[in-house]
Structures are given as structure tokens and as C-alpha cells.
Amino acid sequence: MSLVDIIQIVILGLALGGVYALMASGLTLIFGVMRIVNLAHPIMIITGAYISYWLFRLYGIDPIVSMPIAAIVMFCIGIIVYKLIFKREAASAKYSEMTVLLTVAVALCFDGLLGAMFSNTHRITSPSYATQAFFFGDLYIPKGQLYAGIISLALIGGLVAFLHFTRFGYAIRATTQNRDAAQLMGVNVGRVSIITFGIGIGLAGAAGALVSFVFSFFPAKHWEWIAILMSLVVLGGMGKLAGAVLGALTLAVVAAFVGTYAGATWSTLTFFLALFVILLVRPQGLLGDRLEEM
Amino acid sequence: MAELLEVDNVVAGYGRGPAILNGTTLHVRSGQIQCVIGPNGAGKSTLMKAIAGLLPLRSGEIRLKGERLSGLRPDQILHKGICFVPQERALFPKMTVRENLRMGGFILEDRGTLARRIDTVLEAFPILRERAGQRAGTLSGGQQQMLTMARTLIVEPELVMLDEPSLGLAPQIVEQMYDIVHMLRQRGMTVLLVEQNAVVGLSNADWGSVLDLGQTLFEGPAAEILSDPRIQELYLGKSTEAA
Numbered sequence: 001m002s003l004v005d006i007i008q009i010v011i012l013g014l015a016l017g018g019v020y021a022l023m024a025s026g027l028t029l030i031f032g033v034m035r036i037v038n039l040a041h042p043i044m045i046i047t048g049a050y051i052s053y054w055l056f057r058l059y060g061i062d063p064i065v066s067m068p069i070a071a072i073v074m075f076c077i078g079i080i081v082y083k084l085i086f087k088r089e090a091a092s093a094k095y096s097e098m099t100v101l102l103t104v105a106v107a108l109c110f111d112g113l114l115g116a117m118f119s120n121t122h123r124i125t126s127p128s129y130a131t132q133a134f135f136f137g138d139l140y141i142p143k144g145q146l147y148a149g150i151i152s153l154a155l156i157g158g159l160v161a162f163l164h165f166t167r168f169g170y171a172i173r174a175t176t177q178n179r180d181a182a183q184l185m186g187v188n189v190g191r192v193s194i195i196t197f198g199i200g201i202g203l204a205g206a207a208g209a210l211v212s213f214v215f216s217f218f219p220a221k222h223w224e225w226i227a228i229l230m231s232l233v234v235l236g237g238m239g240k241l242a243g244a245v246l247g248a249l250t251l252a253v254v255a256a257f258v259g260t261y262a263g264a265t266w267s268t269l270t271f272f273l274a275l276f277v278i279l280l281v282r283p284q285g286l287l288g289d290r291l292e293e294m
Numbered sequence: 295m296a297e298l299l300e301v302d303n304v305v306a307g308y309g310r311g312p313a314i315l316n317g318t319t320l321h322v323r324s325g326q327i328q329c330v331i332g333p334n335g336a337g338k339s340t341l342m343k344a345i346a347g348l349l350p351l352r353s354g355e356i357r358l359k360g361e362r363l364s365g366l367r368p369d370q371i372l373h374k375g376i377c378f379v380p381q382e383r384a385l386f387p388k389m390t391v392r393e394n395l396r397m398g399g400f401i402l403e404d405r406g407t408l409a410r411r412i413d414t415v416l417e418a419f420p421i422l423r424e425r426a427g428q429r430a431g432t433l434s435g436g437q438q439q440m441l442t443m444a445r446t447l448i449v450e451p452e453l454v455m456l457d458e459p460s461l462g463l464a465p466q467i468v469e470q471m472y473d474i475v476h477m478l479r480q481r482g483m484t485v486l487l488v489e490q491n492a493v494v495g496l497s498n499a500d501w502g503s504v505l506d507l508g509q510t511l512f513e514g515p516a517a518e519i520l521s522d523p524r525i526q527e528l529y530l531g532k533s534t535e536a537a
Contacts, residue, residue, distance in 0.1 A: 167400070174386050174397050181384030183368040184346065184377075186401035186449075190367075 001261075004138045009256045011141055017252030018149030019210055023225070024232045024244040025156050026203035032176040032239030033196045036086060036099040040106040042222035042229060044201050047110060048074050048208020049125075049217050050118060056125045056212075063125045064147065067209035074205025078198040081106060086197070087190075107222060114219035125212040148210040155206060156245060159199075163241075172196055176239065224268065231275040237288025246286060298324040298484050299345070299376075299453055304354035306344045313352065314340040316508035322453065327475060327485040329499035329516060331492040337508040338488040339381060342455050345486075346378035347371040358453070373401060375452035379445075381461055383438045387431030391422055391441060394430045398445030411448045418477070419444050436467040443474045447481065454478050456487040460494055472498045496520045 027041040048070040052063040061069075085102055092098060124130070130144040163169040174182040175192045183189050211217065232251055236243020251274055259267030278285065299322040307313040314337045322328050330338050343349045345356055347368040356363045358374055366374070386394055395415060399408040416423040421437060422444060430441060439459060446454045459475065460468040468491075475498060478485055489495025496502050502519040504512040512525065519525050 170393070170397060170400065173389065174400075177386040177388050178384060180348070180380070181386065182397075183348070184372065184380065184384055185397050186369045186372040188367065188369045 005260075008139050009260050010253055011139065012145065013253030013256030014249060015141065015145040015149035016214070016256070017249035018152040019145070019207065019214055020228070020232055020252050021245040021248035022152035022155055022203065022207040022210065024229050024236075024248055025159060025241060026200035026207070027229055028233050028236070028239055028241055028244040029159075029172075029203070030197055030200035031233070032241075033172055034086070034193050035096040036197070037096060037103065038200070039100060039103040039226055040081075040110065041103075041200075041204055042225035043107045043110040043114075043219070044074060044078070044204035045208040045211055045225065046217055046219060046222050047077070047114065048205035049212035050114060050123075050208075051205065052209035052212045053123050053125045056127065062127050063209045063213050064127075064151065067151070067206050070205040070209040071202040072205075074208070075198045075202035078201025078204075079194060081201070082194050082197040087194070107226075111219045111222065118219070120218045120220060122216040122218050123212075124216040127213055130213040144213050148214050151210060152207070153245075155203070156241070159203070160241065168192075168195070227275060228268070228271045231271040231278070234283075234285055235274060235278050237285030240285070240287045243285055243287035298322050298359060299486070300355075300357045300360075301341070301345065302355045302357070304341075304344060304356060305352040306340060306349050306354075307352065308340075308349070314508055315344060317354065318505070318508055319510055320503055320505075320513075322484060322486050323501070324452075324484050325479070325482075326500045327479055327487070327498060328501040328503065329492075329495040330486070330488045330503045330505050331490075331495055331519075332505035332511075334490070336505045338505055339457050340508075341505065342378060342380070342457050342486075342488060345371075345376065345455060346380075348378075369401075372449070372451070376455065377446045377449055377451035377453070378455045379442050379457065379459070381457040383435075383442055385430040385438055385442060387429065389430055390427050391430055391433070392416075392426045394441060395422075395445055395448060399448040401449060408448070411450075415444050415447050418447070436463050436470070439463060439467075439471060440474065443471065443478075446478065446483075450481070451483060453484045453486060456485065458488055458490055460489065460491050468494060493520070 023045055027038055030036050030038050051070040051073055052066045055061040055066040055069065056063055085106065086099065129147065132143045133140045134143060134146065163173055171182065171187045171192050174185065174187055175189050179189055232247040233244050235251060236247035251271060255267045255270040258270045301318055301320040304315050304318045305313050306315045318337065318341055320341070330341065332338050340349065344351060347363065347366050347370070351364050358376060361374070363371055363374065386397060389397065392412065395412045396408065399411060402408045416426060419440060422441060425433065425437070430438065433441065443456065443459065456475070459471045463471065475485055475487065487495060496516045496519055499516040502513060502516040503510055504519065504525060
């Protein structure tokens with residue numbers, strides 16, 4: 001393999017990695033604050049993708065433009081789902097374990113609903129840039145992936161700034177680190193939980209808008225993404241935003257190499273294998289703390 | 295002096311477990327340092343958690359300046375003027391010392407006031423000022439305790455509740471902690487504290503209460519309690535026969 005090939009693969013991997021990072025950021029935020037293992041996260045991304053897809057098909061709205069709409073609609077759906085399902089269980093000692101089952105149930109419901117409404121046909125939003133590329137000598141970058149990657153990383157940057165420089169961001173971080181202490185400092189942790197869940201699902205919606213022109217999608221696709229997202233988040237350390245970004249960029253690049261040299265069918269295997277290896281070797285992830293703190 | 299806090303016949307416990315507080319009654323007067331002592335399992339920490347709103351009351355009532363607190367969330371109780379420093383150091387380990395102080399003033403809406411008060415606290419505690427940019431989780435036990443107590447200065451609550459401020463600290467550090475307790479009082483706050491180490495707690499307090507099996511057995515001026523032979527025998531570990 002030549003150096004140009006390697007650089008090419010790294011570039012493609014990084015652009016996809018940015019999108020993966022955004023897909024995983026909401027998942028890790030929700031786990032960090034609420035200890036909810038949200039296996040319904042990928043189906044929320046797909047719901048967001050459908051919102052952008054139909055806005056493009058019906059009204060010709062560019063998916064990047066409709067991204068805020070997808071995010072806001074998904075934010076509202078997140079709040080409703082949280083109030084209906086997760087709020088009443090929050091006091092349970094087995095909360096995290098229960099959320100695994102509850103979120104699978106939510107995923108099944110959305111999967112069925114979307115399938116019934118839109119069928120299981122593969123869809124992809126096709127703005128003009130989705131099929132174009134920038135060329136630099138021997139290297140190329142597909143415009144769609146580049147835009148999606150950059151927007152994703154910018155959104156994550158915005159999220160980090162929000163967490164570190166706003167009062168509500170302080171409340172979210174404090175609740176993540178020490179829920180009881182946050183309460184004693186005057187944080188209404190119930191409210192923080194609801195809104196953070198909404199923000200997490202809103203990020204899934206935003207990711208969906210970008211995903212809609214990067215990957216083809218159909219409702220049941222989320223089963224594949226669950227493993228991908230879990231492996232990214234677990235590699236970085238569950239609940240760590242920086243970890244999710246690191247995990248996403250790393251695994252996306254590795255998967256790009258595997259895809260190039262072993263064939264595209266094997267590239268997804270990278271994530272499954274990584275999940276096994278991480279859980280066996282370093283279950284707390286790259287940036288995670290000791291396991292008992294989780 | 296006026297009654298600041300009234301705990302009236304409170305019954306409370308964890309989950310569906312047995313009641314830990316069995317009709318506890320306690321009154322705290324404004325401007326005092328009041329120390330609650332009692333053996334392990336007497337319900338001292340539970341009492342504080344109930345006052346702070348971390349534990350629902352099964353019956354009875356808690357009032358601050360005559361206003362009922364029952365049913366309020368911990369954040370609402372803080373707004374009413376009660377700040378609770380629990381036993382397990384309630385810090386945010388990944389936040390810096392300065393960020394922890396900022397969290398301490400979370401309920402202050404005005405950023406200017408918050409910044410001023412953080413500066414005042416950092417001035418009063420040079421060790422914390424030196425380590426303002428350091429993560430709280432990397433501080434020593436004594437420094438962490440100092441930080442949790444110093445943090446209460448930022449909201450300037452009417453009542454500060456401290457659950458075993460001396461726990462796990464070396465004697466000279468314990469002394470420093472009690473300097474902070476006196477500082478809180480000097481700045482106009484009332485202090486209610488719980489101590490396993492009854493001698494240290496009472497000798498720094500104005501008023502003492504003895505709690506056992508979730509009931510107040512006895513209360514009076516701290517000095518009197520310290521010298522009461524019954525109390526000495528029961529809770530201070532001195533046998534009257536040996537004396």
C-alpha cells in the first residue's frame with residue numbers, strides 16, 4: 001500500500017468518524033447524566049434521518065438546512081419518551097439494567113412504526129454535493145462526508161462549550177459527577193435529567209439529518225448501528241464525551257482500512273471485534289475511570 | 295434568641311425499611327453552634343438528610359422560621375436557606391477547585407456577586423487559592439473537607455448543617471475545620487453539626503443535643519453536657535466507676 005493510499009483511507013475514515021462521533025455524543029451524554037444505556041439511540045438517529053429525507057423529497061429542503069428542524073423535533077420526542085417511560089423508574093436501584101430493556105422496547109416500537117409508515121426500502125437523501133468530491137492531486141474527499149464530518153465536530157465543539165461555559169452546562173456536569181451533591185448545591189436534577197435526555201435525542205436528530213445523505217438507511221438498520229455506537233462509546237469510556245470522539249475517530253479509521261483491504265463486508269466486523277476486545281482488556285475504556293465509579 | 299429551625303416529632307427511614315427517626319424533636323436557635331451527638335446508628339446523619347430534603351418524612355414536620363419544609367426538594371430547601379454538607383465529601387471530583395466553588399454558588403443568579411464571593415473565599419483560604427485550578431478529586435482529604443465547608447460561605451445560607459466535619463481527619467486538621475465552623479458563625483450563619491467525636495463537637499458548640507434510637511434524649515448548653523456524668527459514661531466513653 002502506498003503512502004497516498006494510506007492518507008486517502010485515513011481521510012475517509014476521519015470524515016466518517018466525525019459523523020460517528022456525533023451519533024455517539026448523545027448516547028454518551030445520556031449515559032453520563034442518567035445512567036440510561038440508550039439502545040434506542042440509533043433508531044432516534046434514523047427517525048431524524050427520515051425527517052430530513054422527507055423534507056428534502058417533499059419540499060426540497062437541504063438536509064444541512066433541515067438539521068435544526070430534525071434536532072428540535074427529536075428533542076421534543078426525547079422529552080415525551082423520557083416523561084412516559086424513564087421518569088417513573090428513576091428511583092429504582094436497578095435503573096441502568098432496566099433501561100437496557102426499556103430502550104430496546106422503545107427501539108422496537110419506533111422500528112415498527114417507521115417500517116409501517118415508510119416501508120423498509122433503502123433511502124438516501126441526495127443533495128447535489130452527496131455525489132461530488134474535492135480532488136487534491138491523487139487524493140479525493142467526498143463532499144457529503146466532509147461536510148457531515150465538519151458539521152458533526154463543530155456541533156460537538158458547541159456541546160462542549162455549552163457544558164463548560166453555561167450555568168445549565170455546569171448543572172449537567174455536576175449531575176454527572178455527583179448527583180446527590182448537585183442536588184445539595186441547588187440543582188433540580190430531575191429537570192436536568194429530562195432536558196439532558198432531550199438534548200441527547202436532539203443530537204441524535206441532528207446526526208440523523210447528516211447520516212441521511214452519507215449512508216443509505218431503512219428502519220431496521222439501527223440494529224447494526226447499536227453495535228457500532230456501543231463499541232465507540234465503550235472504547236472511549238462510557239459517559240465521556242471526549243472518549244466518544246476519540247473512539248469514533250479511531251474505529252472509523254480502522255474500519256476504513258479493514259474495508260479497503262479485506263472488503264467492505266468485513267469493515268462492520270471491526271466494531272464488533274473491538275467491542276469484545278475492549279470489554280475483555282480494558283472494560284472502562286481509554287478515558288474511563290475505575291469501573292466501580294460507573 | 296428566636297427559633298430558627300424546628301424539627302417536630304419527625305418519623306423517617308430509608309425506603310420501606312424501619313424508621314430510623316422515631317419522633318425526633320430538635321430546635322435550633324439563631325446564631326448558635328449546635329452539636330448533635332449520639333452513638334452509631336442513633337439517626338444523626340438521617341436527621342440531617344431529612345432536614346435537607348434527601349429523605350421523605352413519614353410523619354412530623356420541619357419548619358424554618360415557621361415555614362414548613364416538608365415535601366420540598368433539596369434544591370428548594372437550599373433556596374430557603376439551609377445548606378447541608380454531607381459526610382461523604384460532596385465534591386465534583388473532575389471539576390477544579392474554582393469550578394466547585396462556582397457550583398457552590400449555583401443558586402446565585404447574579405454572576406458579579408458569585409465572582410466576588412468566590413474571590414472572598416479564596417482569600418480566606420490560601421491553600422484553596424493555590425490550588426484553584428486543580429481538580430478537586432486530587433486534593434487531600436483535609437483540603438477536600440475544607441473546600442466543602444468553604445463552599446457554604448458562597449451562598450451565605452442562614453443555617454449550615456455539617457455531618458461529621460472531623461471524620462477521618464488528623465487532629466490538627468480537625469482544629470482547622472472548627473476554625474471554619476467559628477468563621478461561619480461569625481459571618482452570621484447558624485451551624486448545626488453532628489459529631490461522632492463528642493468531645494471535639496461539644497467543646498466547639500454552644501448547645502448540645504443527645505440523640506439515640508432516633509429520639510432526642512437530652513439537651514442543654516454544650517459545656518453542661520460535656521460534664522454531665524451520665525453523658526460521659528454513655529457517649530464519651532468514660533466510665534464513672536473508673537473515674
